[in-house]
Amino acid sequence: MTQVLAIILVFGLLVFFHELGHLLLAKRAGILCREFAIGMGPKIFSFIKGETRYTLRLLPIGGFVRMAGEDPEQVVIERGQDMGLEFDKEGRVVRIISTDFANHPQAHMLTVENADLEKELVIRGIEDGERVSYPVHPQAMFLHKHQEIQIAPLDRQFGSKTIGQRAAAIFAGPFFNFILAFVLLTVMGLSYGVPVNKPVMGEVIxxxxxxxxxxxxxDEVLDINGTPITSWADMVKIVSSSPGKELTFTVRRGQETIQKKVVPASDPQSKTGKIGVYQPLSRSLTGAASYGAKTTYDFSKLIYTSLLKLFTGAVPVKDLSGPVGIFNYTAKAAENGMAILLQWTAALSVNLGIINLLPLPALDGGRLLFLLIEAVRGRPVDPNKEGMVHFLGFAFLMLLILVVTWNDIQKFF
Known part of the structure; x- marks a missing residue:
């Protein structure tokens, strides 16, 4: 049960931060965000705050931010359609009712001639035999079959924003995964300590x-057999190469300088020398933040190198792991304690950020590539063509997930 909970929390955290990045930068650009969802499939729980519905869905395999203008608009009013209108104190339409008029007796009935809910924000039509025109509130709600949808004026839609604003909203998702990794590793450093490369004895077994x-x-090691020691690595190098040999340690203890004779034991597996001392640890904020930044960079470098090997054929596809493998490794990380779980979660977060930045259709990197093409051409790619490319990319990704899942099943079962 603990392992299952760990898997849910880890993947929920990764998806939450990724989608939070999209949400915050989209809202900052003034884009109407209709839904912020964790998970896919049927809704388990949801609530509305401000203009956005926050949703928890059944399948823990991703998430999304539904931005106005990315999909065909949901609010469609046709000529000749009967509508009920409700107004605010300034005479602006705040609710447009398309069905279930009996439950809204206070609504003004109107036969629509035309409605512009994107630019002019106006509804024109026939009311009691007369032609009328009403201004529409930019946050008016459209009620259809007991479901309320906020209208999206053109300046609230994704496509109306500058290339820079759209790129920032897309890039923020992967970027927040790097931030999450840094935060987790910094917390780990503060909680468990960061190894310090000083020739000082930590815990002695x-x-x-x-x-x-x-x-x-x-004890601070000054030299070993007369060789000056300036770092922990210097000490490890001499000790590991001297199993069973007597070494003379010159150490500073307080104000005193003393010498100690030490015979490193031989490690039965590596056959290297060990004296039974842990590296000293620091729990300072600056040390932890430095560790978080460096380790995030190291993870990024390792993942990029691995991807390069994959694309060049140096690493075969059969060595890849998919959701099953990641779930399995996450469960094992949870078994090995919180420190290992934090480090594993940080590595997964970096991996998610990098994968999403690849310039492949259906990924954030693919969408950024289309924005780059738009910037070069001076006009956007045809939405239908772009949509088809993303659809084919998504189909390819699903096929790849099936392949790596089959690999995982063969490996683990």
Whole structure:
């Protein structure tokens, strides 16, 4: 049960931050965001705050932010259609009712001649035999079959924004995954400490070679057998290459300089020398933030290198893992403690950010590529053609997921 909960929390966190990036930058650009969803499929729970419906869906395999203008507009009014209108104190239409008129007896009935809900924000028609024209509130609601939909004037739609604003709203999703990784790794550094590359004794294991020689936590190693030591790595290099050999450690303990004879034990697996001392740890905010930034960069570099090997054929497709494999590894990470789970979640978050930035159809990177083409051409690509490219890209991704899922089933079952 703990493993299942860990999987749900990890994937929920990754998707939440990714979609939060899209949502915040889209709202900042003035785009109407109709829905913020975690998960796919049927709704489990939802609520409305402001202009946006926040939804939790059944399948934990992704999420989305539904922005006005990305899909065909849901509010369609045809000539000759009977509509009920409700007004605010300034005489602007705030609710347009297309069905169930009996439950809205206060509405003014109108036979529509034309309605412009994107530019002019006006409805014209026949009311009681006379032609009338009413201004429409930019946040008016359209009521159809018990479902309310907010209208989307042109300046609230995704396509009306500048290329920079649209690119920022798209890029923010992957970027927030990098932020999440940095935050998780910084929290990990603060909670568990960050290794410090100083030649200082951290925790000394009881009954180890260091303990038997009289070395203590906080001892600063100045030299070993006369060789100056300036970093933890220097000390490890000498100790690991000297199993069973007596070494003379010159250490500073407080104001005193002393020498200790240490014989490193031989590790039964690696055959290298070990003296039983942990690297010193720092729990400072600056150290933790530095660790978070460096490790996020290291994860990014490793994933990019792996992707390059995949595209060049150095890594076969059969070595890829899909949802089943990731679920399995997440469960194992949860078994190994919170530190490992935090590190694994950060790695997954970086991976999600990088994958989404690939210039492939149906991914954020593919959408950014179309914006780049629009910037170069001076006009957007035909929406139908772009939609077809994204559809084919999505189909390819689904096929790839099926392939890697089959790989996972063969590996783990």
């Amino acid at each position: 009881a009954s180890s070679a260091a303990s038997q020689a009289g070395l203590k936590p906080g």
